[in-house]
Amino acid sequence: MPVIKSRIFYGWFVLAGVMMLIFVAGTLLFGAFAVFLPVMCNEFGWTRTAVAGALSVGVLSFGLPSPLFGVLIGKYGPRSNIILGNLLGAVGVAGMYFVQEIWHVYLLYVLIGVGGGFGGYIAGTTVISNWFIKKRSLALGMFLACGGLGGLVFPPVITALIDSIGWRSTWLVLAGIFVVVVLVGGVFLVRNRPEDMGLMPDGEPTDAFSHEVDAGAEQETARTGWLKQTVSAPVTWFVIVFVLAGAFTTGTVTTHQIAYLQDIGFTAMTAATVASVLAMFNTFGSLTMGALGLRYNIRYLTCSAFVFQIIGLIVLLTTRTIPVIYIYAACLGIGWGSIMTALPMFISTNFPRERYAQVMGIVFPFQVLAQAASAVVAGMVYDATGEYRIAFTILLGLGIIGFFSALMARQRKPSGS
Numbered sequence: 484m485p486v487i488k489s490r491i492f493y494g495w496f497v498l499a500g501v502m503m504l505i506f507v508a509g510t511l512l513f514g515a516f517a518v519f520l521p522v523m524c525n526e527f528g529w530t531r532t533a534v535a536g537a538l539s540v541g542v543l544s545f546g547l548p549s550p551l552f553g554v555l556i557g558k559y560g561p562r563s564n565i566i567l568g569n570l571l572g573a574v575g576v577a578g579m580y581f582v583q584e585i586w587h588v589y590l591l592y593v594l595i596g597v598g599g600g601f602g603g604y605i606a607g608t609t610v611i612s613n614w615f616i617k618k619r620s621l622a623l624g625m626f627l628a629c630g631g632l633g634g635l636v637f638p639p640v641i642t643a644l645i646d647s648i649g650w651r652s653t654w655l656v657l658a659g660i661f662v663v664v665v666l667v668g669g670v671f672l673v674r675n676r677p678e679d680m681g682l683m684p685d686g687e688p689t690d691a692f693s694h695e696v697d698a699g700a701e702q703e704t705a706r707t708g709w710l711k712q713t714v715s716a717p718v719t720w721f722v723i724v725f726v727l728a729g730a731f732t733t734g735t736v737t738t739h740q741i742a743y744l745q746d747i748g749f750t751a752m753t754a755a756t757v758a759s760v761l762a763m764f765n766t767f768g769s770l771t772m773g774a775l776g777l778r779y780n781i782r783y784l785t786c787s788a789f790v791f792q793i794i795g796l797i798v799l800l801t802t803r804t805i806p807v808i809y810i811y812a813a814c815l816g817i818g819w820g821s822i823m824t825a826l827p828m829f830i831s832t833n834f835p836r837e838r839y840a841q842v843m844g845i846v847f848p849f850q851v852l853a854q855a856a857s858a859v860v861a862g863m864v865y866d867a868t869g870e871y872r873i874a875f876t877i878l879l880g881l882g883i884i885g886f887f888s889a890l891m892a893r894q895r896k897p898s899g900s
Contacts, residue, residue: 492686493677494614498622499673501565501607502629507664508569508603510633511576511657516541516643519579522650529585537588540856544596546851552600553844560675561606561613562839568602569665572621575657582652602669605847612831613676616684618783621832624773624824631820635759669794676762678835692698713834713842721892722829723849725785728885729822730850732792732878734857736815743871748803760812761819768820776828785889792818793882800875822885826850829892
């Protein structure tokens with residue numbers, strides 16, 4: 484196939500497509516739930532615990548089947564999975580219009596979770612890993628930052644829609660937005676690999692990547708089998724450990740941060756503002772990690788991210804003043820965004836493009852399980868002690884473990900290199 488010549492590398496259009504998808508899907512599939520929760524509880528008289536359980540089921544449906552998602556993406560390509568998975572999620576969002584019983588919510592959020600997992604994070608980062616090598620960290624940072632931006636933009640929009648047209652019609656509007664974005668981003672912009680269009684990653688000449696890990700790793704994969712190679716590689720387990728440490732912190736703070744801040748004397752408005760500041764710096768952390776990853780070693784950058792996380796937690800545990808609590812939000816947000824961006828960078832650096840989705844499918848469930856378990860564990864600690872201090876102190880220890888795990892996650896060297 485002849486090489487397509489263009490002033491603008493088409494990979495940037497592909498990146499724009501998946502950025503559109505995560506910007507909308509990341510919020511509509513899960514982030515919007517918090518806005519609808521009190522409205523639907525008041526409508527039906529359901530308890531918040533019962534309704535929130537549907538979101539937990541959705542999150543598990545999103546993450547636990549990741550090994551299957553990875554295999555399907557590897558077999559059929561990420562584009563078809565992005566289109567079909569997100570359309571499935573849109574069907575689930577539209578179905579919320581018809582909810583009458585609590586089990587309807589649970590069933591629909593299984594559908595939404597599976598659709599989001601099938602066509603979301605793993606598929607999107609697979610596309611980016613296919614199209615970018617030299618600029619991969621920057622592209623991943625931009626992609627993941629868009630997920631955080633959706634959380635800032637959509638909640639007030641959804642609230643305004645509910646006030647004007649009601650919660651049921653709002654679900655339909657969101658489903659319509661979702662379908663439009665899938666058509667524009669998934670159908671018209673996204674393509675599986677640059678080679679399918681006669682291009683090479685980053686728009687470079689054919690021989691530009693002869694020195695990259697991908698070539699040697701691909702030969703090793705053919706000899707040993709990708710599953711055996713993944714499980715036997717020490718870097719896989721070091722990555723899993725730091726992912727567990729980061730995700731457990733994320734899950735705990737996301738669920739209990741506002742309650743903890745109010746318990747130690749901050750107002751509800753201050754606590755909510757701190758959460759917003761944290762989300763903004765989360766986006767900043769993703770972008771910064773992506774940009775710095777072009778020049779600096781990913782291991783040391785990830786270690787720095789855990790340092791920010793540790794500093795933020797120390798501030799949280801020791802301060803009672805408003806200006807200082809925003810330092811906590813800034814530090815923890817930068818740490819979160821950076822660690823989240825580091826995961827696909829580690830996987831794409833250490834394994835060939837052809838196996839990225841399958842390897843991510845093995846690692847990603849650990850992140851989901853840690854986030855799901857963390858909220859429960861922190862709640863149990865609070866119930867047993869009457870405070871969150873022990874729970875947040877545990878997070879400090881996990882930050883230290885994450886730091887050393889990232890430091891030990893050295894790049895795998897293919898045999899013969």
